[in-house]
Structure formats: C-alpha cells, structure tokens
Amino acid sequence: AARAGLALSASLALLLALVKWRRRQRPVREVLFFPSQLSCTEELLDEAAGAGGQARPCCCPLPRLDCSLTRLLRRLLSARCSLELCLFAISSPQLGSAIRILHNRGVRVRLVTDARNMALRGSQIALLRQAGIQVRHDQESGYMHHKFAIVDRRMLITGSLNWTTQAIQTNRENVLVLEDAEYVKPFLDEFERIWEEYNPKNYTSFPQKQ
C-alpha cells in the first residue's frame, strides 16, 4: 500500500509539474481597441532609444497613460533581432520613431507597403528610407492592404488598424497580439512571399493605380 501511495504521489507530482510548465509556456494573447486615449509617448520612446537618465523632460500637455497606443509601441519595441512589417499605410510619427529606434539598435527591419500610400503627405516611408531601412512596395492594381508586424519571428501584431494618426485617434479599430505558432508561421511565410515578389529587380515601372 505504501508503494502504491508513492507511485500515485509521483504521478500526481509529474502532472502538476506539467500543468505548471504549460502555464509558463503560455503565449502572449492581447487585444487592443482604438481610438486610443491620448498619451505622451516621449519618455517611452526616449527610453527605448537608450537616452536613459538623460531623457529630456517632455513639456507637452498630454498625460502619460497606459493606453492602446503605448501598449502597441511597447510590443513593437520589445524586438531584439528582427521586425517584418507589412503596412498599407504608415503616417504615425510615434510608430515611425519606434521603427527607426529598432533599426538603430541593430534590429533587422524589413518593410513592405502599398505604392499608392507611400507618396502621400505625412507618410513616414521617406524618413524610414533615409534612416537606411529596406522598403519594398507593390506594383499591382489591387491594394497591399495588410497591416501586420512580426517581432523576432515569434510575435504577430495584426488587425484592422492602419498605422496612421487618424486611425489611432479617431477610428474604431482592433489589433491582436499573438504568439501562437499556428498564426505566426503563415504570416511569416506570407511576408517572405511578398518580400520576394516585390523585389526591386521585378519592378517594371513606377506603379500607376486606377
């Protein structure tokens, strides 16, 4: 009977350890809704840029809040190795800064965008290119309408949100943050497919959209 008890306890201990391990392995699952509250993001971005103690105090009148925009920025800024971006439009100065900071930190950034949007006033594309970031665009009559990011080949950030100030501040939008490989892997494959297809070697002319 003592041995039976011992075997049972051992099995239960194993089961508990398994449950605990599963919980630690639990992937990030987050949902962000927009419009976002307005928040000052200077400190967050300065810190990420490595300004550390010397971060200049911000004199803007905005409060410092934990809101959908700051959460999105933090997820993005968690990148250590790579960042793949597939963005229909990007005009948000905060999101543009975050991407440049990651590039300056040595993160390998690759960006795919829609040709029609990248020349619009307020687009961050020119600034990102000036910073040395690789940007490729479509040459199609349809839109490159994705709006997703992949952080360190591990975390997918995707949703309805275009990375524009208007969308962030005034639209009803959603963003999902996921670490499940079942979602991340197909998006990584889709990115690589598009990245190759939009290789400048394949550009035939400056795209003319209808």
Added chain:
Amino acid sequence: AARAGLALSASLALLLALVKWRRRQRPVREVLFFPSQLSCTEELLDEAAGAGGQARPCCCPLPRLDCSLTRLLRRLLSARCSLELCLFAISSPQLGSAIRILHNRGVRVRLVTDARNMALRGSQIALLRQAGIQVRHDQESGYMHHKFAIVDRRMLITGSLNWTTQAIQTNRENVLVLEDAEYVKPFLDEFERIWEEYNPKNYTSFPQKQ
C-alpha cells in the same frame, strides 16, 4: 508491487484521457490570405439555404474550388444561434447572401457598419435591411473601421479584409479564425458597446462626414 503497478496504470490512463480531451477541446485556428482564387459558390450557398437535392445546377464557367472565399463562407455558415457583424464595408454578393441565409434560418443577426460606406453603390446593406436584418451605423467623424464577425459567441473571424468583391479578388488581405476565449470575449464586449452606442435612439441627424 501489484497495487503500485495498478495505481501507476490508473494515473497514466487518467493523464492520457486528459491529453485526449484537451486535443478534442482544441480551438479552431485558421489563417486565410487573399486575393482569393475565383470559385463558383452557388452550390455551397444553395446547400446552406436548404435547397438540398433541388439545388439548380450552376452554369457559370468558374471551377468549384476550396479557396479563401469558400472557407470564409463555410465558417460563417456554421452559425446556429447568433451572428454579430462589425463591417466597415460589405458589397460582396456572396457574403451578403450568406448573411441573409443565416437570418432566414433563424440565426439572430446583428450588423454594425460605417455610415459613409453603406450608401455607396454595390453596398449590400439595403438588401440586408430589406430582408429584416437589424443594422446600426456610426454617427462619428472617424471610421467604424472594424471588419469582424462573431459566430455563436464562440468563433471570431477578423482581419484586414473588407467584405467587398474588390478586396476578395484583388487585394493582399488576411483573415484570422479563432476560438480562444481570450480573443472572442473582448470582441463580443466591443460589439455590445458599439451596438448600444449606435442605438437609433441616439441618432441626432443623418451623419455628415468630412
């Protein structure tokens, strides 16, 4: 020793049953990319409408394929009780038909849309309203830019895809299908929040967008 063996086997059987149960409980996780291949959807929709054996044979030249559009339609048509829709734009006749079929089958359909899009040529909104489906729209200067559906309060369908023929056939788009409560619950809450906010009692005038 025999008892110890018995206890060990019982524990292992329990563990196996648990693993099996977890696998059966495994939520749907699917990613669809667009543009979709072109496929005839007549048979699929006729079958869902209950035409059964009397489904008229379709004479269109399109092949019958398993593609992103038919997969999206199948997920949608799996609804038995309720369907919540938050759609920036809907002009796809196939998706419009699927929604009407579900309504006719007794599924409780509620639809929220963006005021600016619903009056555009090709919008399905008038047809859906004529069929008796409840539709509410925003009154805001920003866009109601969500594009998600919730099936039976259990399955979330969301992504970059507007439910338009152009997006389905020509754009680069993504749609995620998820059953994890961590994602479904916040979207259900968001839907109910918007549904209440867009209650016609709160309409002040026909919306004027900039």
